[in-house]
Amino acid sequence: MFDRTQRYLFEDFIRDSQAAGTAEVLFAHLKRCVGQYGYDRLIFSVAYDPSLPADHHRPNIFNLYPEDWQKTYLEKGYARLDPVLHAAVTHSSAFTWANLEATSSYSPAQSRLMNEAIDAGLNSGIGVPMRALRAIGGLGLASTLAHDSAEAHLGLINALCTQFYLSYRRLHAPPPPAVLLSAKEREVLTWVAAGKTDDEVGAILGISRNTVDTHMRHIFRKLDATNRVTAVVTGLTHGHISP
Numbered sequence: 005m006f007d008r009t010q011r012y013l014f015e016d017f018i019r020d021s022q023a024a025g026t027a028e029v030l031f032a033h034l035k036r037c038v039g040q041y042g043y044d045r046l047i048f049s050v051a052y053d054p055s056l057p058a059d060h061h062r063p064n065i066f067n068l069y070p071e072d073w074q075k076t077y078l079e080k081g082y083a084r085l086d087p088v089l090h091a092a093v094t095h096s097s098a099f100t101w102a103n104l105e106a107t108s109s110y111s112p113a114q115s116r117l118m119n120e121a122i123d124a125g126l127n128s129g130i131g132v133p134m135r136a137l138r139a140i141g142g143l144g145l146a147s148t149l150a151h152d153s154a155e156a157h158l159g160l161i162n163a164l165c166t167q168f169y170l171s172y173r174r175l176h177a178p179p180p181p182a183v184l185l186s187a188k189e190r191e192v193l194t195w196v197a198a199g200k201t202d203d204e205v206g207a208i209l210g211i212s213r214n215t216v217d218t219h220m221r222h223i224f225r226k227l228d229a230t231n232r233v234t235a236v237v238t239g240l241t242h243g244h245i246s247p
Contacts, residue, residue, distance in 0.1 A: 012037050017164060021171040030175065031066045034168045041157045043145040045069050045126055048168075050141035053134075055177045069146070073124035087114050092133040092142050098162035100154045101129035101146075121146075128154045132165040143168070183226050185244050192219040194245045197236045 017037045024030035035046060049063040050056060067074065076082075083089060091104055105118065121129070126146035133142040143165045185193065188209075195205045202216040209216075220232070227244075229235035239245045 012040060014160065014164065018167055021167055022174075024171060024175070027065075027172060027175055030168065030171050034164065035068070037164055038145060038161060041161070042128065042147045042149065042151050042153060043130070043161070044148055045144075045146040047144045048142075050139065053137075053139035053141065053173075055139075055173055057176065057178065060176055069126065069144075070124050073121065073126065076120070076124070082117050085111075085114050085117050087118070088129065088131045088144060092131055093135075093140060095131070095133050096135040098130055098132045098158050098165070100158060101131065102154065104131070122150075128152070130154055130158065130161055132162055134166070134169050137166070137169060137173075139169070183242065183244070185223065185226060185239070189219050189223050189226075190239075190245055192216060193223055193235060193239050196220070196232055197239065197245055 014037075017033055020033045021030055024033060031046075031048070035044075038046065046066065046068045047064065048066040050061050050065065051063075052061055064074075087104060087108060087110060088101060091099060091108075101118065110118070125148050127148070127150035129144065129146040131142065131144055134140075145161060145165075191209060192205055195208055200208065202213050202220070206213045206216045220235070223235050223239075224230065227235050227238040227242075229238055236245075240247060
């Protein structure tokens with residue numbers, strides 16, 4: 005899992021996240037990886053994701069923010085003011101809290117909120133929304149100790165959190181519906197895989213070229229393919245046809 009310098013590498017996290025059997029194990033891998041870059045305060049929330057069951061649409065699925073801050077945040081209703089939370093709805097990739105402040109017009113109340121967060125031990129913050137995956141939510145990261153490396157590690161943190169989210173989906177999203185090709189569609193795709201043209205397939209199967217074309221359009225739709233090569237590869241990969 006570790007290289008010679010005992011660093012937990014990005015490729016290690018990819019492998020471990022794909023193998024994780026529970027969300028808790030998955031989150032532990034993320035915590036270990038981002039901890040190398042000074043981020044020991046993490047929070048993971050999902051407001052909405054059509055690929056996840058409704059009971060996963062909730063805040064604080066995992067939350068390592070200071071307990072005193074969490075209590076203050078709830079008591080003062082800071083969710084309605086939080087500029088990081090609002091930015092998660094509009095941004096499609098990771099952003100630093102510092103850059104967000106520099107490019108936004110905070111109200112006095114929002115400025116006080118962010119200063120209180122720093123006083124509570126949330127420094128060098130990063131927000132990682134998941135809008136690119138058609139989800140509203142994501143991860144927040146901060147450090148107990150202030151450092152100036154947030155911008156330098158922004159791309160890596162974004163990639164790590166995206167992989168975490170994809171793996172979380174793998175664990176909790178319902179399985180996709182089974183794709184079923186008809187017997188005739190499998191025949192058509194088998195001959196296409198053998199390199200036959202639509203005219204040749206039609207002659208072999210005793211059907212018109214237009215009928216072959218209709219079958220191919222159905223195959224493309226069912227296999228989410230955009231061309232014959234993709235359809236054949238997908239058909240082979242998922243056992244719809246044999247090599």
